[in-house]
Amino acid sequence: MARRRKSSTADDLMDLVALLPWWGGVALAAVSYWVLHAVATRPLLAVKTGKQLSEALPSMLIQGLATGGQYLLPFICLLGALASFLRRRKRKALFDTASPASGADALQGMSWQEFEMLVGEGFKRRGYGVRETGGGGADGGVDLVLTRGGEKFLVQCKQWKAFKVGVSTVRELYGAIAAEGVAGGFVVTSGRFTGDAQAFAAGRNVQLLDGLALMQLLRDGRSQQATKSRAAEPGSSNKTAADAQPTPAANPKQPPPVAESAIDPKCPRCSKPMVRRVARKGATVGKDFWGCSAYSTGCRGTREISSGN
Structure with a gap:
């Protein structure tokens, strides 16, 4: 449709x-x-x-x-x-x-229009500027344009209930990223991705968010909103110094941590988004790691991928 x-x-x-x-x-x-x-x-x-x-x-x-x-x-x-x-x-x-739901089943009853709205709101709560293109649809196209830190990202949403998202969809977005010259992109689905799609995205500036990763994004956005609301409550300035000491998850200047499979981490050297790569040589050959998206311009920042991912 x-x-x-x-x-x-x-x-x-x-x-x-x-x-x-x-x-x-x-x-x-x-x-x-x-x-x-x-x-x-x-x-x-x-x-x-x-x-x-x-x-x-x-x-x-x-x-x-x-x-x-x-x-x-x-x-x-x-x-x-x-x-x-x-x-x-x-x-x-x-x-x-x-966002309060415990699993990705909450996404299955939505239309594709509602799914695009939800994805956009989730990214907005995580600090991205969100613009709806109005040019997508149930059959494809770039649905959202994100901006953050002077960089632009493209988002393609797939509200597919019975099918896995294949490699052709990921290739399509990767081509759009190259054509537009943006920093990267996200393919977001309420379901799952095929193995070929995951293999193609590995090492490229395309992040894949399945239903579970999207729910994690929504929960983190809700948690960040609740933290800001508590900080704005009257009398919050009267808290003790120990209560006021920010933690990494509550610091309003630092978004709460998200699962690495859901949102790209930041480069420890230049703070730009990182992409998943595969080691080609050395003792860790064949293993995945996070590499800086600015590798082509000279940044060699890397991070290990936690065992949970």
Whole structure:
């Protein structure tokens, strides 16, 4: 099932505005009304001859369009702002429902649209800027664009309940990463990945998140939100020094640790994301390790992969 085809330019414009924060749509509505109203209320030129009429005709046409547009365009922007607001509430509701669950079964009852919203909200709670592209669908495409620390990442979501995600999907995203020149990407599924898909992603700047890894991402995002809420409570400044001493999981400047299979760790040398690689030589030949994504530019930072992964 692909996304529906838009029936008019107004639909396209409303969907474009809906990609912005709701207040952005409201601001566009106000600005568009102010500009078009100024054009629509300009005094008309006095026309006495045919030549003057031909010269004034373009201005009269623009003024006529502005007269109707001063109401139509702000209305479309307000509809887009409303859609953005409702989507934001929907994402929050999905996150609050799914994140406390104990397993990936909570993801199986969602539509692919809801799944994309949930994935975006999970990354947002982990400190990423999230932009919905509006160009994906049930059949593929890059669904989300993430930004963090000046770097960009692409996300492809697969809400497949009965199938494993194969290597072709991972290759598709890897090609998009190379074409866009971004730092890396994520393939997120409610199910699992085939062995070929995992083998292809190993050593490349593509992270695979299956249903269990996604649930871990959501739980960590919820934990971080709860930590910030407790820190903002009145009277929290009266805690003892021992209570106020931040731990690695509670420090608001440091996101709580996530399973290494769920989110890329940071390079100990340059703090850029790391990717899973396979040792080609030495005593650890054949073993997986974390290598810096900036290897091609000279960084040689590495980290061991814990035995739990």
